[in-house]
Amino acid sequence: MFKTKPTWEQFEDLVRRILEANNFRIQSHLPRGDSGFDFLGILGNEQWAIEVKYYRTARARPSLIESAAARVVNNGLRGGAKKGMLVISSVLPTEMRLVLEDKFSISFADRTDLRNYASVSPALAEELDSLLEADPDLVRDLSDRKEAPWNRSRSINERQAPPSDTKGTELCTRLKDTKRGKQAWSQYEELCIDVLKYLFPNDLQGWHAQKRTDDGVSRYDFVCRVRPMTEFWSFLVEHLNSRYVIFEFKNYVGKIKQGQVLTTEKYLLERGLRKVAIVLTRAGADKNAFKMMQGAMREYGKLILVVDDKSLCRMLHMKEQGEDPTDYLFELADDFLLSLPR
Structure with missing residues (x-):
């Protein structure tokens, strides 16, 4: 019997291809779970700890995103990465994103960012819209997201790692x-x-x-x-x-x-x-x-x-x-x- 991949797995694979289309070299990172993250990305000479989170709910839930961000920082430090990025399927308001980036010193990319950077390939953009069942009312104006999230990040070593939820x-x-x-x-x-x-x-x-x-x-x-x-x-x-x-x-x-x-x-x-x-x-x-x-x-x-x-x-x-x-x-x-x- 034919069985499709779960949506979170489809989203993770699509994020990989969008990042690769934007000059990242991506490889899966092991171990996963408590001590790992989804991808080890290389952009230029820098290594990135990249975590991907798929949520069924389109609007971001701040407490969950903060927990995920803390793990990117802690696991990225343990994995020797210089930079960190959390990619989510929800819509993250610009004001909230700026606060989170200042707090955790990593980059955040939401569905609006992904739609922007998937535009380098019409096929990727169409696949993203289909997978997330894009609602035009939830996708923010792309004009304020022209700067790639990986250009806003500081080194995750600059700040003390926040405690993870246990x-x-x-x-x-x-x-x-x-x-x-x-x-x-x-x-x-x-x-x-x-x-x-x-x-x-x-x-x-x-x-x-x-x-x-x-x-x-x-x-x-x-x-x-x-x-x-x-x-x-x-x-x-x-x-x-x-x-x-x-x-x-x-x-x-x-x-x-x-x-x-x-x-x-x-x-x-x-x-x-x-x-x-x-x-x-x-x-x-x-x-x-x-x-x-x-x-x-x-x-x-x-x-x-x-x-x-x-x-x-x-x-x-x-x-x-x-x-x-x-x-x-x-x-x-x-x-x-x-x-x-x-």
Whole structure:
């Protein structure tokens, strides 16, 4: 079966070709992850540490960009690079870009810059517009971006390297150290609260814990009001008509079963604008539980997503490295809906 590359990988490859079209010699840099960066670029006699970040949301999220920039500086210094550049798919307002460049002493290139420098090749420009589904209202006037970002940068050695975010790693370690089962239920719940507030500090409001339903018997762990600031949360509000999302924490030893999904599904109310639940559980859902989730979506339009330990740690590391964890939730929802049977 033919499978296309994920969008972030397509974007990274396209950025490589745009830079090469502007006289950079580019090679992949290893190791990646915590101690690496995407590309080692050579322009003239200078080596550049270049990191590429693809975000589904077109408008820049400053906290994520600052986390990514700190890693470019730290990893660039460790890798022996003289200059650094962070390339993002979002729109970065000129005023914000100038502040960030002064703070980190690296270059920042957003989709407006990329569109400008892709113009050396009509094919590259067309590919970029198609990949990012360019909105003319979001792309700034190119006239103030004639100077290439690599001409504005100072040496990253000029300033002390800023501290990198390590909270995601710390929370993931806590998760791995938390025992499964009833005895550690309270500890797991407290951890999940810390995780959600770290991952989504500005996306959710309310944080109503342990709210009981009107009959005083059933309860769910958290209900939050959604702020549609990213593609995922906007999708919930605009397409699923869900202004609220339920989070449930299930510290089970094994996979959750059909009965647990059925209980969650009963909490979701179309007229209450509460049609989405995200279940945090240690080992995911079994086959019958997954079928129940499919039925809830197919028959009632109720979306239930299950996030296991592995996925939760991935999201924590994404946030720590300046990537948007809501993009991962979007992928989960997208894969679930694409595979939904008749």
